[in-house]
Amino acid sequence: MAYREFVDEHGVAWEAWDVFPSHLERRHRRGGWAGGEERRQMDGGPRAQVREEYAQGWLAFQSRDERRRLVPIPPGWSDLDDRALAELCARATVVGEPRRLVE
Numbered sequence: 001m002a003y004r005e006f007v008d009e010h011g012v013a014w015e016a017w018d019v020f021p022s023h024l025e026r027r028h029r030r031g032g033w034a035g036g037e038e039r040r041q042m043d044g045g046p047r048a049q050v051r052e053e054y055a056q057g058w059l060a061f062q063s064r065d066e067r068r069r070l071v072p073i074p075p076g077w078s079d080l081d082d083r084a085l086a087e088l089c090a091r092a093t094v095v096g097e098p099r100r101l102v103e
Contacts, residue, residue, distance in 0.1 A: 002078035008086040012063050016085060018073050020057040021050045061089045067099070068092035 003017045053071055061068040070092035074080075077088065 004078055004085060006082040006085045006089075008089060009083075012065075014086075014089055015062045016077075016089065017060050018057060018077070019054075019060050021055065059088065059092070061092050062098050064098065066097065067095050069095050 001017055001019075003015070005013065005015055007013050054069070056071075057073050059070040059073045059077060061070070068089060070088055074088060077085070080088070
């Protein structure tokens with residue numbers, strides 16, 4: 001996961017990182033193929049749901065007041081200068097307020 005910090009033209013500090021959903025549903029066979037009937041069980045906890053447009057990943061932006069997402073992830077985004085990164089952020093879709101565990 002690449003990570004960047006930058007300040008936009010309005011003086012707002014942003015964090016940016018790429019998000020790639022992993023295999024969200026991992027299953028294993030119980031009893032193997034020899035038993036004839038295939039039975040599958042989930043490994044781990046509940047399945048996470050990702051909307052189709054985010055299935056290949058997204059570029060996440062977060063400021064003190066807002067979260068945004070951009071799809072698809074632009075190639076080489078982590079090597080862009082701050083101005084170009086701020087332009088990507090301006091094009092991103094607002095998805096809500098930041099989620100922070102500690103202020």
